[in-house]
Amino acid sequence: MHKIRTMRVAPQQEQRWAAKDDDRTTRFSRLLRRTRIDELPQFWNVLRGEMSLVGPRPEQPKIVEQLERDIPYFGYRHLVKPGITGWAQIHQGYAASVDESAIKLAYDLYYVGRMSVLLDVDIMLRTAFVMLARIGSR
Incomplete structure (x- = not known):
């Protein structure tokens, strides 16, 4: 998935959810995230057929492993292509x-x-x- 990097790189074993004032972000990167500009490169993934405009948002691989262990039926969300936006994003927003x-x-x-x-x-x-309305960004 293509995206503008808005966080400092963490080692694979340290992947974690973003927090509101995450120490891995800068003021500029928080602006990109708040305005959702960091999501624009994902349209390239849509054009290539790797993503859809609408569908479950993709997660980091390490987080997917954890969620598949901890949440029954989590893998069912992978029955469809991931999307830039989805039903969960407009109702639940960011999950941490x-x-x-x-x-x-x-x-x-x-x-x-x-x-x-x-x-x-x-x-x-x-x-x-x-x-x-700039609702729900981190």
């Missing part, structure tokens, strides 16, 4: 723990079970509102 990820998974599975063009349009319109 296993418990929050379990809630987010419920939204992802709702989407997987009810995928449609109409639902995708609804999600994209809601995403535009969230972006303009």
